[in-house]
Amino acid sequence: MRLERKRFHSVVGNSVAGVPNGYDLPCGSDCGHVPRDGAVRRGRSAGSHRLRDPLPRSRGDHRLARRGLFGAGQLTAAGALARALTAAMLGAVAMVGSCLPANAQDGAAPLPPPRPEALRPSPTSAPPRPASPGPDKRQAGASLPVREADSACPEILSAVPGNRVRAVSIKASEQGCTVLEPVTVEALAIRGPAGPLQIRIDPPVTLACDMARVVADWLDTTVQPLARGHFGRDLASLRVGGGHECRRRNRSTAGPLSEHATGRALDVFGLTLAGPEPDAGVTVEAPKGQVQNRFLEAVRQSACGAFATALGPGSDAAHADHLHLDIMERRSAASRFCQ
Incomplete structure (x- = not known):
């Protein structure tokens, strides 16, 4: 140009x-x-x-001014303000450092104020003694804890119309085989569509009273509705094989005691339904047809919620022909072992 x-x-x-x-x-x-x-x-x-600008500018100011972003006076004033703020902050830091105690300036942690005399412990007072542990409720040589007896359980269970339950006395044949509140159960009451029904326990079995109450609730609230739903018929009897028996698990000669030793376990081999039909029986070992299979599977799953342990066919050889149900005490009341 x-x-x-x-x-x-x-x-x-x-x-x-x-x-x-x-x-x-x-x-x-x-x-x-x-x-x-x-x-x-x-x-x-x-x-x-x-x-020439009336005020000197740095090289960066020249570049910004050349781009038209800021004027010369604006850049110079901003730089002066930044330098003033930096100097003020450094001065404040120096003042704070001079106000700190000597031990803080040396890097040591500051000490708390002395404790008031009224709060100081008396030199003559003895330290608090730990609480003495409660009595050990586990019997010598026993593998299961000893539970407190519920003296009202047999009376409550026998007072239900339709229940045939009586209290018995059992002498432990071996240490650890004590049964709390033992009862012999011959029949248990359930609710039917037309009124109360009675389920026979075949043969009568001796259980701890708390186990008998769990079995009665399970039959009434779960097994009877499942029988009505799958077959349209009521439950008539429960075929069992073992209640209280002083022995070890799986009938071995060594190892921990079984829950049968304390009467808190029951083996179920089959169920019978009300009616004259020949197929009224349902066996755990050999169910007949798809409906019986589904019924037994539902009964087995419900037992996992009602009892602490539920073992059956497929778990091991010792439980191939029956359902083992017990209320073994575990670390958590919600803990379950089902196979």
Whole structure:
């Protein structure tokens, strides 16, 4: 672009925007108009960098100003303000450091204030003695804990109409085979569609009273509704094989005692349904047809919720022909072992 020199004269005062009167500026054809206030509004010429700002600027200020982002005065004022703030912050940090105690300045943790005299322990007072542990409720040589007897359980169970339950006395043949509140169960009552029904226990079995109550609730609330749902018939009897028996698990000669030793286990071999039909019996070992299979599977699953342990066919060889149900005490009351 061809440059031509023009002479600018101020209309107000003797200079134009800080340019002395009569100063020659190289200017192109798009040289801006000089208003009456003496400022060049647009189209700064290529040689305008020769004009000096009234305040010095850094190289970064020059670059920002050249891009048109900030004016020279704005950048210089911002830099001065930043330096002033930095100096003030350093001064505040120095004042805080001078106010800290000597041990804090050395890097040691500050000590807490001394304890009031009223709160100091008396030198003559003896330290508190730990509480003595309660009596051990586990009998010597027994593998199962001894539970507290519920003297009202036999009376409550025998008072239910339809229950044939009587309290008995059992002498433990071996240490650890004690049965709390033993009862002999001959029949248990359940609710039928037309009124109370009676389920025979075949043969009668001796159980701990708390186990007998769990069995009665399970038959009434679960097994009877399942029988009505699968066969449309009521439950008639429960074929069992073992209740209280002082022996070890799986009839082994060593190892822990079985829950049968304390009367808290029951083996179920089959169930019978009310009616004259020949297929009224359902055996655990050999169910007949798909309906009986589904019924026994549902009964087995319900036993996992009612009892602490439920073992049956498929778990091991010792339980291939019956369901083993017990209320073994575990760490958690919600713990279950089902196979």
